[in-house]
Amino acid sequence: MNLVDLRKIKPLIFNKKELENNFKNGFFDEMIKSEDSIAYKKYKQYGDEFLHQIDGEFAYVFYDKTSEVIFATRDWIGEMPLHYAISGENIYFANFVSDLLASSPELKYENVVAVNRSEVVEVDAKTKIVQKHLYYNFNKENNEVDYDDLKKVAKKIHDLLFEAVKIRLPKNSKKTAILLSGGIDSMSIAYIVSVLRPNIPAYTIEVASQQSTDLTRAYEITKAFGLNHRIINVSEKEIIDCVKQAISDSEIYHMYNVFCAVGMHKLASVLKNDKVDHVFTGEGGNEAFGDYHDWIVIDPKTKKEIVLQTTSKDFNEPEGREAYIWGNLISEAKGRYNIQLGSGLGKHGGSRMYKPMFKQGIYLLSPYLEKSIMKMLANIPSKILNDIGGKAGFMRIVFDEEVRAGKIPERFFIVKKIRFQDASDGGEGGITGTLLGHGYNQEKLIEIFNTVFHAHVEARPHLKETILIK
Numbered sequence: 001m002n003l004v005d006l007r008k009i010k011p012l013i014f015n016k017k018e019l020e021n022n023f024k025n026g027f028f029d030e031m032i033k034s035e036d037s038i039a040y041k042k043y044k045q046y047g048d049e050f051l052h053q054i055d056g057e058f059a060y061v062f063y064d065k066t067s068e069v070i071f072a073t074r075d076w077i078g079e080m081p082l083h084y085a086i087s088g089e090n091i092y093f094a095n096f097v098s099d100l101l102a103s104s105p106e107l108k109y110e111n112v113v114a115v116n117r118s119e120v121v122e123v124d125a126k127t128k129i130v131q132k133h134l135y136y137n138f139n140k141e142n143n144e145v146d147y148d149d150l151k152k153v154a155k156k157i158h159d160l161l162f163e164a165v166k167i168r169l170p171k172n173s174k175k176t177a178i179l180l181s182g183g184i185d186s187m188s189i190a191y192i193v194s195v196l197r198p199n200i201p202a203y204t205i206e207v208a209s210q211q212s213t214d215l216t217r218a219y220e221i222t223k224a225f226g227l228n229h230r231i232i233n234v235s236e237k238e239i240i241d242c243v244k245q246a247i248s249d250s251e252i253y254h255m256y257n258v259f260c261a262v263g264m265h266k267l268a269s270v271l272k273n274d275k276v277d278h279v280f281t282g283e284g285g286n287e288a289f290g291d292y293h294d295w296i297v298i299d300p301k302t303k304k305e306i307v308l309q310t311t312s313k314d315f316n317e318p319e320g321r322e323a324y325i326w327g328n329l330i331s332e333a334k335g336r337y338n339i340q341l342g343s344g345l346g347k348h349g350g351s352r353m354y355k356p357m358f359k360q361g362i363y364l365l366s367p368y369l370e371k372s373i374m375k376m377l378a379n380i381p382s383k384i385l386n387d388i389g390g391k392a393g394f395m396r397i398v399f400d401e402e403v404r405a406g407k408i409p410e411r412f413f414i415v416k417k418i419r420f421q422d423a424s425d426g427g428e429g430g431i432t433g434t435l436l437g438h439g440y441n442q443e444k445l446i447e448i449f450n451t452v453f454h455a456h457v458e459a460r461p462h463l464k465e466t467i468l469i470k
Contacts, residue, residue, distance in 0.1 A: 078346015182217030185282025284368030
């Protein structure tokens with residue numbers, strides 16, 4: 001048996017001291033020395049509860065020579081990527097699919113399997129038998145929250161967000177920054193970061209000098225919070241030229257994810273050049289609120305509206321929002337997911353955002369992805385959300401104290417959801433308009449993906465509906 005471990009990303013654990021208190025016997029010291037082996041030892045000692053209590057971005061692989069078992073696991077939602085493949089006598093593990101394929105000419109894309117979010121994978125090195133189970137099930141976790149007292153719920157979210165940002169602020173980072181799109185999610189994180197650590201730079205992407213809605217809002221936010229604003233202007237040619245690299249970095253082919261990954265790839269290049277190694281985002285907020293709508297843009301050629309994606313009505317209910325965050329076990333059992341990519345946000349956000357950053361050695365810090373925050377937000381009853389104006393209305397209540405004190409302008413909550421890749425309310429311009437105008441439709445993106453990874457993903461003109469719980 002030949003185990004190839006190509007891990008390149010060091011885990012980020014936010015609660016090492018708490019783990020030390022809960023799981024004694026020198027855990028903290030050992031964790032610093034050898035995180036993969038101690039994670040396995042503590043898992044064998046305490047079981048799933050130990051893995052469940054780790055708060056952070058992690059992916060571990062450990063080979064127990066005594067039992068000849070390979071242990072692999074990943075964080076609860078899938079921020080840290082991890083994949084494996086078995087071929088003949090060899091077993092391969094890596095953060096990136098591309099590293100797996102590069103490790104051996106005998107490996108094919110179809111051989112690759114993602115270690116899914118909240119999953120433990122144990123491989124018998126002799127028989128190659130794979131056993132899997134979940135150490136945590138987000139969909140089954142109890143949510144004993146009284147949403148009738150909405151102000152109390154909002155105050156709890158407020159405090160949890162501050163705590164989540166606080167524990168993620170790096171103590172020994174070369175440089176920390178914020179990705180600021182101009183939406184409510186990134187705005188809220190930018191405010192909290194500006195309170196806890198002033199003067200952190202905020203980065204916003206601008207395509208071909210277009211004065212997009214996102215850019216205008218981001219500029220206003222940085223002025224209000226006293227942040228240094230770095231506008232990253234990229235030309236249409238730069239956007240077009242990096243599509244193949246963005247697909248290679250993100251290892252995904254869905255149009256909405258690829259277009260986002262293009263922007264993340266360009267941002268990552270600038271961040272790396274600026275020696276930024278940790279960057280905050282508002283990732284997770286849209287999914288928790290079900291704040292996605294049909295993807296309607298202006299066709300650059302006909303100037304008419306076209307529907308690129310029809311969003312499932314399941315988003316209207318907590319069950320559907322949870323399914324988009326974490327995945328749906330019934331659908332997975334029926335094979336309705338991509339085994340190379342995993343499920344939920346680990347599949348989408350993990351590919352379009354985290355992988356392009358990790359490729360450049362940059363960690364994304366997403367406070368919304370705390371389990372407790374996502375659980376509370378995703379389960380706000382739809383009627384309540386509708387009555388208060390959706391995410392904008394609820395987040396206005398969350399930061400009511402700051403609005404009343406004049407620290408956050410109320411207009412920052414009066415916004416319409418704009419996809420990062422679109423950049424403007426009208427559906428024109430941005431990364432989407434640029435790439436659509438040059439023929440980069442879903443079919444072409446799949447063609448590029450298949451070329452890069454020697455894969456055989458079925459070509460299709462569009463991916464129209466996000467299926468969540470049906």
